[in-house]
Amino acid sequence: MTDSPELSIVMPCLNEAETLATCIGKARGFLERHGIDGEVIVADNGSTDGSRAIAAGLGARVVPVAERGYGAALQGGIAAARGRYVIMGDADDSYDFSALMPFVEKLREGYDLVMGNRFRGGIRPGAMPPLHRYLGNPVLTGIGRLLFRSVCGDFHCGLRGFRKEAVEQLGLQTTGMEFASEMVVKATVLRLRVTEVPTTLSPDGRSRPPHLRSWRDGWRHLRFLLLYSPRWLFLYPGIALMAVGTLGMLWILPGTRQVGSVGFDVNTLLYAAAAVFIGFQSVNFAVFTKIYAVNEGLLPEDPRLNQVFRYVRLELGILVGAGLVALGLIGSLWAISDWRARSFGALNPQQTLRLVVPAVLALILGFQTVLSSFFLSVLGLSRRRR
Secondary structure, three states, X not given: OOOOOOEEEEEEEOOXXXXXXXXXHHHHHHHHHOOOOEEEEEEEOOOOOOHHHHHHHOOOEEEEOOOOOHHHHHHHHHHHOOOOEEEEOOOOOOOOOXXXXXXXXXXXXXXXXXXXXXHHHOEOOOOOOHHHHHHHHHXXXXXXXXXXXXXXOOOOXXXXXXXXXXXXXXXXXXXXXXXXXXXXXXXXXXXXXXXXXXXXXXOOOOOOXXXXXXXXXXXXXXXXXXXXXXXXXXXXXHHHHHHHHHHHHHHHOOOOEEEOOEEEOHHHHHHHHHHHHHHHHHHHHHHHHHHHHHHOOOOOOOHXXXXXXXXXXXXXXXXXXXXXXXXXXXXXXXXXXXXXXXXXXXXXXXXXXXXXXXXXXXXXXHHHHHHHHHHHHHHHHHHHHO
C-alpha cells in the first residue's frame, strides 16, 4: 500500500470480534487478488470484546471513534481514509468483501456514489427480517425516491462505494442509522453521479442481536427524509389545506348546504377557515425552512427561489398584509354596524358568523403576512451577504 492508495475499505465496528477477522480477510484477499492498491480501515466505536486487537493483528488500520453511532463511526473512518475511493460495509459478514469489483468498476467509470441493491442481487434466507424486507426498506426507499427522485432502489444497503472527495463535499452530519439515507439524499439533491449494482445479503455471523432497532431507526430515517424535503412536509400539505378550506368557505358562505340528510352551516365554515389558516402557516414554514437550509448549505441554491426574492420583497409583503388587514377591518365594522342596528342585542349566528369568520380570517392572515415578510427579510440578509 502506498501513501495515496486507490481504495479504502471502511468497516464500522462495535464488538464484532466474531466476524471481523472474516471480513478483513475477504477484503485484503480482494485487494491482493485484483492488484488494487488499497487499505482496510476498522472504525472502532468503543469495542470491548477485543475487536481492535483482532483488526490490528490482521493488518487493518484501526481508527478509534469516540462518538457513538453508526454514522459517527463511518464519518470517522471516511475522514481517516487515504484512498481516492471508499467502499464501506458492515463488519458482521452479511456483505461479501471479496466481491467488490462491480463497485470499483463503476467508480473508475466516473460515478460519485455506487449503491448496492440487495433486492436485485439477492437476499438469502434469514438474512433480513420480514418486517424490514417487505415493509421497512420498500416503504422508506419508496418515500425517498418520491421525495427526491432518486435512482436508488435500496436506500439502506450498507455496502456502497464513493469518491471520497465527492462525499466530503456533502457535509454529512447525522450520527445514527439515518446516515445511510443522508448520503443518498444529499448526493441526489446535489446532483452527483449516482448508480447502483446488485449485491447479495447473507445472514450475519454474530450470535448477539444486531445494533439496529427496527422502529426507532426506521422513524429516524423517515424523520430525516421529511425534514430534508420542506416541499412535501410543509408546502404541498399547506397548499392542499388552503385550497380545501377556501372552497369550503365559498361553498357555505351563501347559506346552509344540504347533502342528503346532512346539513353544513357556520360550524363547518369555521373549520374551513381554520384549514385556510393552518395551510397558510404550513406554506410559511416551507419557505422559512427552505431559505434556512440553503443559507446553511444543507440544500443547494434554488433558482426559482432566487427569482421569487427578486420580485417579492418586504414592501410588497407589507402591502399585501395591510390589504388583508383592511378587508378584515371593513368586515368587522360591517358586523358591528349590523349589531348596532339591532341595539347591540342578540344576533342570529347563522347570519353573523358568515361575515365575522371571513373578517377575522382576513385580519389573522394580514398580520401573519406582515410578520412573515419581516422574518423573511431577516433571513434574506445573509443571502445578500453571500
